[in-house]
Amino acid sequence: MTDHSPLVLFNSLTRQPEPFVPVHAGEARVYSCGPTVYNYPHIGNMRAYVFADVLGRTLSYKGYALTHVINITDVGHLTDDADAGQDKMEAAAAARAQSIWDIARHYTQAYWDDIAALNIRTPAHWSIATEYVPQMIAFAQTIAARHCYELPSGLYFDIASVADYGLLARAHTEEGAGRIDEVEGKRHAADFAIWRKTPAGETRQMEWDSPWGRGAPGWHLECSVMSGALLGFPFDIHTGGIDHREIHHPNEIAQNQAFCCTGGLADPASSGARVWMHNNFLVDRTGKMSKSSGEFLRLPLLIDRGYHPLAYRLMCLQAHYRSELEFSWDGLGASLTRLKRLVMAVAQLRDRAGQGADQPGPRFAEALARFDAAISDDLNTPVALTVLDEVVAMKKVDPAEKLAAIGVIDAVLGLGLLTLNRIDLRLRPKAATIDEAAIATVLDARRAARADKDFARSDALRDDLSAAGVEVMDGDPLGWDWRPTAATPATGATA
RNA sequence: GGCCCGAUGGCGGAAUGGUUACGCGCCGGACUGCAAAUCCGUUUAUGCCGGUUCGAUUCCGGCUCGGGCCUCCA
Structure with missing residues (x-):
C-alpha cells in the first residue's frame, strides 16, 4: 500500500472532479448535514451517512487527521412554506403530547442506533443545534446590517447582497410561476429567514430572545454557525443529500460569504468549504420511503425481517454515491448473500491464520494499488468491492497476510468483516x-x-x-x- | 410551467472512442440419502433515430420513456 493514487473528489460547486488539497496540511475537516429529529430516519436518509462515513474512512486511510462533525437539528423546521408553515418539531410534540425536548431526544437516539448498526464511525462532534443558539444570534448580528432586512415575521437574508447566489444549484433565481406563497415584503422570492419571530400572542416550546424579538433561528443558519464554530472557515468538505444542493446549501453558502466578507465563488474558499459533496437518493418504487405514508423503510424494519443492517450498508456500497440506487427486498437479499459469503470466507481465513503477519505483503501490492485507485477515484466503492472479492479469492497466499489485506480494504468499506460472525448475520424475522x-x-x-x-x-x-x-x-x-x-x-x- | 439528471443482461450496478466489471439470480458440475448451504464453472445487455469517426455503448443533435428539484425530505 505504498503507491497511493491522489484522492480525487467530485465538487458539486464546480461540477468537476478535483484533487483533494487540505486547507490545513495533514488534516481533513468535514461537516455533514445531519437529521432533523422530529421523526425516525428512513434507510434513504441513512445512505447519506454511509456515504459520509466512507468519505471519512477514506480520508483516514489516506493519512489525514480527520475531524468530522455531524449536526443534529433539534430546532423545529417549518412543515410547508418557508415562512408560513407549522413547525415540524412543534407538530410532532403536539401529535404525541410530549415535550418537544423529549421528542428530540427520542428520535436522536433512534438515529444514533441506526448509525451504530451501520458501522458508521462516531464523528468527533455531534453538534446539537439548540446548544448553539447564542452563536447563531451573534452570527446573525454580524451579517444583519449589510445582508439582512427585517419584516414583521422575521429577519431575512437578501440574496442579492452576495455574489454568485445559487451557483451550487446551477439555478437562476428569477422566479417563474409563483408557486411559493410570497411572504409580504420579501425583496426576492429566494430570500430566506435568518430569524423567525414567534407570532404575536403565541408561545412556542422552543424559542429564544434575540435583537429581532422572541423566536427561533432559521434553519440554514445553524449549519453555517456550527460548521464555522467547530471547523473554522474555510474547512475542507461539506456533505449532504443531493436535495440540499438546491436550497439549503446555496443559502448556507450565501451566509458564509456574508460572514466571511469574501467575494464571489470563483474562489471555492469563499463558500465556507472548499468542496461540497452530495450523495444521490435511494429510490424506492414501492413508495415506502415517504414518511407521511405511515410505515416507511426504517433500518429496524429490515432487521425485523431478518436482514442484517450491514447488508444494507453493502447495498449502498455496491452503487456509486452519486448514482441513484434502487431499493428492493430482492436486492437487499442479494446483498445479504454477498455479505454472508464474504464473512464466511474471512472467518475461515481467521481459523487458518493463527498468529501470522499483520502486513499484507508483496503478493497483495497490485490488488491493493487497484483498491487505492478505485477509492481515490471519487470513492468508487463498487469497483473497490470487486478488488475485495479478488483478494478474498486469491489462492496459495499466506492466510494471515490475506487477512491483513482484507483489513486494509475493510477499514475503508466498514463492513466489519474482521469481527462479524456468520452467526451474527442469521437474524430471525420478527414474524417467525x-x-x-x-x-x-x-x-x-x-x-x-x-x-x-x-x-x-x-x-x-x-x-x-x-x-x-x-x-x-x-x-x-x-x-x-x-x-x-x-x-x-x-x-x-x-x- | 422553469431548471436539472438519467436510460447498460432476469435484477442491482461499474467502466470505456476499439476485448462490455462485479454481485445476486439462472444453468451445469462437485458435495449430499435427497435437498439446502458451500465450492468450481458457464450464460445473457448498452432505449429509438440521425451525425462526427477507420470504429460509438461511450462524443454531438433530436425523439421516447423515467426521475429529481422549484414546498426546509438524505
Whole structure:
C-alpha cells in the first residue's frame, strides 16, 4: 500500500472532479448535514451517512487527521412554506403530547442506533443545534446590517447582497410561476429567514430572545454557525443529500460569504468549504420511503425481517454515491448473500491464520494499488468491492497476510468483516413462528433420524421447519445449520 | 410551467472512442440419502433515430420513456 493514487473528489460547486488539497496540511475537516429529529430516519436518509462515513474512512486511510462533525437539528423546521408553515418539531410534540425536548431526544437516539448498526464511525462532534443558539444570534448580528432586512415575521437574508447566489444549484433565481406563497415584503422570492419571530400572542416550546424579538433561528443558519464554530472557515468538505444542493446549501453558502466578507465563488474558499459533496437518493418504487405514508423503510424494519443492517450498508456500497440506487427486498437479499459469503470466507481465513503477519505483503501490492485507485477515484466503492472479492479469492497466499489485506480494504468499506460472525448475520424475522430453542430441538431430532437412516422422518422434520420459516442447511462449512427463509425472498416461499 | 439528471443482461450496478466489471439470480458440475448451504464453472445487455469517426455503448443533435428539484425530505 505504498503507491497511493491522489484522492480525487467530485465538487458539486464546480461540477468537476478535483484533487483533494487540505486547507490545513495533514488534516481533513468535514461537516455533514445531519437529521432533523422530529421523526425516525428512513434507510434513504441513512445512505447519506454511509456515504459520509466512507468519505471519512477514506480520508483516514489516506493519512489525514480527520475531524468530522455531524449536526443534529433539534430546532423545529417549518412543515410547508418557508415562512408560513407549522413547525415540524412543534407538530410532532403536539401529535404525541410530549415535550418537544423529549421528542428530540427520542428520535436522536433512534438515529444514533441506526448509525451504530451501520458501522458508521462516531464523528468527533455531534453538534446539537439548540446548544448553539447564542452563536447563531451573534452570527446573525454580524451579517444583519449589510445582508439582512427585517419584516414583521422575521429577519431575512437578501440574496442579492452576495455574489454568485445559487451557483451550487446551477439555478437562476428569477422566479417563474409563483408557486411559493410570497411572504409580504420579501425583496426576492429566494430570500430566506435568518430569524423567525414567534407570532404575536403565541408561545412556542422552543424559542429564544434575540435583537429581532422572541423566536427561533432559521434553519440554514445553524449549519453555517456550527460548521464555522467547530471547523473554522474555510474547512475542507461539506456533505449532504443531493436535495440540499438546491436550497439549503446555496443559502448556507450565501451566509458564509456574508460572514466571511469574501467575494464571489470563483474562489471555492469563499463558500465556507472548499468542496461540497452530495450523495444521490435511494429510490424506492414501492413508495415506502415517504414518511407521511405511515410505515416507511426504517433500518429496524429490515432487521425485523431478518436482514442484517450491514447488508444494507453493502447495498449502498455496491452503487456509486452519486448514482441513484434502487431499493428492493430482492436486492437487499442479494446483498445479504454477498455479505454472508464474504464473512464466511474471512472467518475461515481467521481459523487458518493463527498468529501470522499483520502486513499484507508483496503478493497483495497490485490488488491493493487497484483498491487505492478505485477509492481515490471519487470513492468508487463498487469497483473497490470487486478488488475485495479478488483478494478474498486469491489462492496459495499466506492466510494471515490475506487477512491483513482484507483489513486494509475493510477499514475503508466498514463492513466489519474482521469481527462479524456468520452467526451474527442469521437474524430471525420478527414474524417467525418459532424460536431458537424450538429450532434446536427439531434439528436435534432430525439429526437423530438421519443417523438412523430414517429419511422419511428427517424430511418431515425439515418440512416442519420450512413451514415455520426456517430453512435447514446440512453440512454448512461454518455450522450455520439453518437460516430464516424470509431473508431470501427471491426463492418461492412455498410452504 | 422553469431548471436539472438519467436510460447498460432476469435484477442491482461499474467502466470505456476499439476485448462490455462485479454481485445476486439462472444453468451445469462437485458435495449430499435427497435437498439446502458451500465450492468450481458457464450464460445473457448498452432505449429509438440521425451525425462526427477507420470504429460509438461511450462524443454531438433530436425523439421516447423515467426521475429529481422549484414546498426546509438524505
